[in-house]
Amino acid sequence: MSLSDADHELVVAELGREPTTAEAALFENLWSEHCAYRSSRPLLSAFDSESPDVVVGPGDDAAVVAVSDDTYVTLGIESHNHPSYVDPYDGAATGVGGIVRDTLSMGAYPIALADSLYFGDFSEEHSRYLFEGVVEGIADYGNAIGVPTVTGSVDFHSDYEGNPLVNVACVGLLPAERLVTAEAQNAENKLVLVGNGTGRDGLGGASFASEDLAEDAETEDRPAVQVGDPYTEKLLIEANEDLVDAGLVQSARDLGAAGLGGASSELVAKGGFGAEIDLDAVHQREPNMNAMEILLAESQERMCYEVRPEDVEAVEEIAEKYDLGCSVIGEVAEGNYVCTFDGEVAVDVPAEYLADGAPMNDLDAVDPDQPERDLPRVDLSEAFEAVVGSPTTASKRWVYRQYDHEVGLRTAVKPGDDAAVMAIREAEKGLAFSSGANPKWTSAAPYDGARAVALENAINLAAKGATPLAAVDCLNGGNPEKPEVYGGFKGIVDGLADMCRDLSTPVVGGNVSLYNDSVTGPIPPTPTLAVVGTKDGYDAPPAAFSGEGTLLLVGTGGGALGGSEYLAHAGGSDKFPELPKNPAEVVAELAAVANDETTLAVHDVSHGGLAVSLAEMVTENAGADVTVDGALSLFDETxxxxxxxxxxxxxxxxxxxxxxxxxxxxxxxxxxxLSLSVGEEQLVYTAEEIRVMRDVIARELD
Incomplete structure (x- = not known):
């Protein structure tokens, strides 16, 4: 770790002296791209983040949105991309742990997870190794802590070979009166560290996440990857419930990026305070740790609480009840953020400057070229079987069956559908939850592809009868110092922002992950969006045919195949399809249809087009007799x-x-x-033939 020359000059000018070793390391991590959003923050003002339902918007550990006057949900998302390349199991597992603790810090109980995962070509052995390790890590951690993983997405694309993406979202639930934030409240309140002991794992994780992956990253960067302990996390979840129920928490922050230094400095800076911290008081699991290591280690399963002095003993008793470590490490104070170690001052800096003083980058952006139409001729049956059997559009049952998606008894609509639906019985509402992106769309057209990602997630909710309430995004890009990469990244930001605005859906928080670049090149610009919506009750129409009704296609086709699975198979190029000009109206009317008693099934049309939607709706007992006018109608992904x-x-x-x-x-x-009349051609497939096509992932990995 080292502070850049330019940043070093700024720090020296602010402090009036050379920074200590610990100070330099703190600034290097908290001013990293991962923590400070130096390249992306200038773009993020494009998002609208307010609505009458938004209680806490961007800037806290998670956003908070009201589903009724008395019931709130939290919504957060984060990436663990670099760690999941170096160590897929622990990298993905600790991503789950981190987003769950973000939920805890708002006073909420986690009720649902979504994972959106992106890997290189499925045919590559290394991609399958990463894929299996990531899914196992998410499953083992989520199952052990008792939080169901209910929705998400999996995509395969050659440009993720050297840098997979692991984006995890979490929804939490809390009564309105339990709300906690990450803003320190009063000087002289104590700072209490609860959870696992601090070790040396995850050192420099924030700076590691802000650099391109090197060829030897899997060995050289292993110390920057945290190691998770889900059983301690489960204890921390229950202890947090007791602490919040008892009114013992004034503010809270999860220890994630930049460890204790990041959490404590950001907490006090947000309240306009400083802190006095005794690093010797931090409970540790490794001997002879120095000040920098204690401050920056990203050891997992730890929370920092602001506690009134008279409540410290009660907090310690709850920690002891759950066999968790507990240290009173200092207090909120007026003045600077000061840390002492071994009787000497290791850090003495303005908290706000440390947490929020990083200068923004002014980068060049180049807009990508738009392709011309060049559609090859392909055998129709070959194209249908290739698109339906592509690992990206194929069944993800192999993935979600590893997750305990019913723990907690709230999952009314399970994985494998357009969106999950969680029963919020406290408000007599159903909460629909969808998450994902499509890298083929955003590779073909970053701006329009991102607009399509937002619309598709909203349609997923509407297919279950819900209308969007709020969204969070995980904006993944390559090295922003490359103008063509930054141009694509700017396109996905603007595209998401514009469509969410058109849908009247506030983007209430999120995460940015840049420098997803490796020796194989940059990733596609990837705007994962996680959206929640509400509906009355918990029932929703299935995505499978009943076998008893008339089949209708609602909505406007875009008349083009750019970014489609069809072109990925057939080759060629095309412009990106045009999207509807009234998306909010389309979403609202589809939700109304889905809630009508005469509706037997609803399923969105997107990845793979109508071909994949129809194939997914066929069961052993229900099929369809369908006529379309040509291959464009069958594979259009609008x-x-x-x-x-x-x-x-x-x-x-x-x-x-x-x-x-x-x-x-x-x-x-x-x-x-499934009987398909496509122009002059006829395709007929049984449910069993379709199942075999769609089970490519399970067939290869089981």
């Missing part, structure tokens, strides 16, 4: 559309009148066969 099975087609047409066209596709059948 989001904002859905297949609806209904007993009252006219009612659907009336609902969408003036909002979007409604095309009759055919009829559902009870024979478990």
């Amino acid at each position: 989001p904002g559309r859905a297949v609806v099975e209904t007993t009252d087609p006219e009612r659907v047409r009336e609902t969408f009148d003036g909002a979007a066209p409604v095309l009759e596709l055919g009829e559902a059948t009870d024979d478990g066969t």
